[in-house]
Amino acid sequence: MTLDHAAIAGQPDGSDLDNRRITVRCPADGQVVGEVEALGADEVAVVCDQLRAAQPAWEALGPRGRSAHLLRWLDWLLDNERRLLTLVQRETGKSWADASLEMSVAVDVINYFTSNAETFLQDRNVKPAGPANAVRRLRVQARPYPLVGLITPWNGPLAGPMMDVVGALVAGAAVVSKPSEVTPLTWREVVRGWREEIGAPPVLAAVTGGGATGQAVVDTVDMVMFTGSVRTGRAIAVRCAQRLIPCSLELGGKDAMIVLADADLERAAKAAVWGAMTNSGQACISVERVYVESPVYDRFVELVTDQVAALRQGTDAPGSYTTDIGAMVTGAQLDIVADHVADAVANGARVLTGGQRAEGNCFQPTVLVDVDHSMRCMREETFGPTLPIMRVADEDEAIALANDSEYGLSSSLWTSDRARADRLSRRIEAGSVSVNNALVATFQLPIPMGGWKSSGMGARFGGAHGVLKYCRQQSVVEEKFSLKSEPLWYPVVPAKSRFMSRAVRFLGAHDWRRKLGLRGRD
Incomplete structure (x- = not known):
């Protein structure tokens, strides 16, 4: 996937994409869900100009004024929850349980950042350094990037953009958002709610389209927040470097789960199944590989296989909660899953349950054993929705294999020994480690979610960082006293200059010989 020719958030599959229109179809049954326009660079530029014009007044509202609009937006989201989640389900093929999680993310993120916005954005008073600066007041104030570009993938049409847009809006930035052309309908409607239903200032817009639309966003904004593939993330990083603007990238993952012999196996097995299968495995933080110490390997595999075999798959009726996982969003992604399973089997792996395509663009929940690192x-x-499980001799082998990856987004570690968990967590090469749980570190808003290695650059959330990443730091130096002149100002007076030189030496040196100029003046 390249920045120039492919969709920044994923090429549509089963959709009709021409120069102007994109038809969105439900992956579960192929029915048309809706249609959006593919905007060109000129149209994106017009939208961005309008956002820039509205941004200064938005910034001037202050964090409390901006938060009030975000809380009204939250009210509107909850008032329209059933309709919005039905739209999520129709354009993704998710189970209702997976779709409903997206609203939970929106609620948590809006409440957290609006509750803390004033604290996170308050000016920071700084103590001056050195006697000569004692007559000055120093402070650092956060000023938003005027226009932030937000580009998101197809696996979370509501939750994905919401994880990032709130911090940017609270910071005082205007935001142009580009949802995936595969699943653009929910986010377009959510942005319409902001612009038309709650009376919020026009500082948020959604532009729809493919790769050209995404490229236009990157070429126009002052800062980019991107979630998606490693290949596209690299292309965006290069373009941002050329434009000398910052970017934050949350990219792919191959998250490892390490299960040690002293772990609570029943809990670990349940977490492995949920961590690997939620959203049909279509999450960057999914459990994608498991390393289990040999003494408990067989029992762990047995527990996992029984639970995976019992999962109910399909797109259930809105509000029914009658299936566990749904469809794959795109046919292209379904092909990748099938290819990985076929490659593993061809190289000696065994399928204990699942392993086949299923009706409605689904792939059966699958457990693979006898796997190794030669397999894709x-x-x-x-x-x-696959879960490959590998037997390891000890913790050292588990750590080595977990780190044997170009990715480093998230991970989990399972042991009943707290000291052991602390020690081993410091050896895992990933941006987060969940101890005796799966995925949870990702959604702890006070701490950062960031990828190491090819999994990204920068981080989302992280308390104040989740807002300040969308800001420029501005230093302000204020004089306590208004003097007619400064000692260093012209004209140069020899006696004054010699006195200042002696004063610098006396105040800065650490021994009396140097303070008095008895050494080091030549």
Whole structure:
């Protein structure tokens, strides 16, 4: 996937994409869900000009004034929850349980950042350094980037953009958002709610389209927040470097789960199934590989296989909660999952349950054993409902294999020994480690979610960082006293200059010989 020719958030599959229109179809049954326009660079530029014009007044509202609009937006989201989640489900093929999680993310993120916005954005008073600066007041104030570009993928049409847009809006930035052309309908409607239903200032817009639309966003904004593939993330990083603007990238993952012999196996097995299968495995933080110490390997595999075999798959009726996982969003992703399983089997792996395509663009929840790092399912991001499990001799082998990856987004570590968990967590090469749980570190808003290695650059959330990343730091130096002149100002007076030189030496040196100029003046 390249910045110039492919969709920044994923090429549509089963959709009709021409120069102007994109038809969105439900992956579960192929029915048309809706249609959006593919905007060109000139149209994106017009939208961005309008956002820039509205941004200064938005910034002037202050964090409390901006938060009030975000809380009204939250009210509107909750008032329209059933309709919005039905739209999520129709354009993604998710189960209702997976779709409903997206609203939970929106609620948590809006409440957290609006509750803390004033604290996060308050000016920071700084103590001056050195006697000569004692007559000055120093402070650092946060000023938003005027226009932030937000580009998101197809796996979370509501939750994905919401994780980032709130921090940018609270910071005082205007935001142009580009949802995936595969699943643009929910976010377009959510942005319409902001612009037309709650009376919020026109500082948020959604532009729809493919790769050209995304490229226009990157070429126009002052800062980019991108979630998506490693390949596209690299292309965006290069373009941002050329434009000398910052970017934050949350890219792919191949998250490892390490289960040690002293772990609570029943809990670990349940977490492995949920961590690997939620959203049909279509999450960057999915559990994609498991390393289990040999003494408990067989029991762990048995527990996992029984639970995976019992999962109910399909797109259930809105509000029914009658299936566990739904469809794959795109046919292209379904092909990748099938290829990974076929490659593993061809190289000696065994399928204990699942392993086949299913009706409605689904892939059966799958457990693979006898796997190793020669197989694609252990090296490449699968992004599907598979769970390969590998036997290891000890913790050292588990850590070595977990780190044997170009990715480093998230991970989990399972042991009943707290000291051991602390020690081993410091050896894992990933941006987060969940101890005796799966995925949870990702959604702890006070701490950062960031990828190491090819999994990204920068981080989302992280308390104040989740807002300040959208800001420029501005230093302000204020004089306590208004003097007619400064000692260093012209004209140069020899006696004054010699006195200042002696004063610098006396105040800055650390021994009396140097303070008095008895050494080091030549």
